[in-house]
Amino acid sequence: MELRHLVSFLALAEELHFGRAAARLHVTQPSLSQQLQRLERSVGVELVSRTSHAVRLTPAGRAFETEARVVVAGAGKAVRAARAAADGRAGTVRVGYNFPAARHVLSPTLARMHAEFPEVVVEPRERRTGPQLAALAAGDLDVVLGYGRPVTGNFRSRALVRLPMVAVVGREHPWAGRERVPFAELAGQPCVLFDRARSPAMHDAITSAARRAGIRLDVAQLTDDPVATAILLSVRPLVGFASATRVAAGQDVVPVPLSDPSPAVEVCAVWRAEEDPVRDAFLSCLEVVS
16 A cells, blocks of 8 residues: 555545546546556455546445545654654754753753744753763763863864863861962872762863973862762861852852862763764754853
8 A cells, every 4th residue: 555545535435526636636537547456456355436427435435535534644744754854843852961051051052943943852861971971972961061071082062162170178167267269389288089880071180280280189089969068068177169159158068269260171972973963952952152
């Protein structure tokens, strides 16, 4: 059974006249009759009763007409969906993001997507940068909004916003009242550092700053949980780190700006190098944040 035979049958069902139906389909009457015969052989029953005076649907033909319309409409919908996806106008894009990306990038991007590509569904998934990149490589995410640029040639990236990093201490720590601390003063200070597997860009930003300052960090503990870090800092004389966006002065911890050097991280969009029009529609709505 071919789709064109269903289309021809529906035209005949509406016109109930071989000549008019053939003209509407831009085929000859003999061709239309052959298509109907092939369709009836495929179905196994007579669908159209024709005499020299009239053309009408049989009871089987009327029942077949209802379902044939559903099939033809579904085929048309499938074609439109495929063309929209090929043009980047419909489909789903899975986007991983971290806290700073949500604060600076994701909301305005989603608003622009809704206005310019209303048929595209965006699935946001909050994760740390390391797990985001692993999911991107595995094909479970289409775009990563996280810290840093990966070095693999399989990915493409774009920097979106640059964020300074600060030291974070408990309210009883000697640094809690200082406006700024030179990075070299971290020498000998026990600190809590990011787990590189989960936050490689932040880990590297701090260790690179330590090298430039000519010091070696005294890493007392590795963690990647901001809540756990805040608890540790509130009860022990440790120094933690965070992006300036992530931490604010609160009940238990205090941010302290660092200088000479001042470490920073970039929030970047990262995606696979392969072609994907729907993902590219999302990327077109991203803007670099100053």
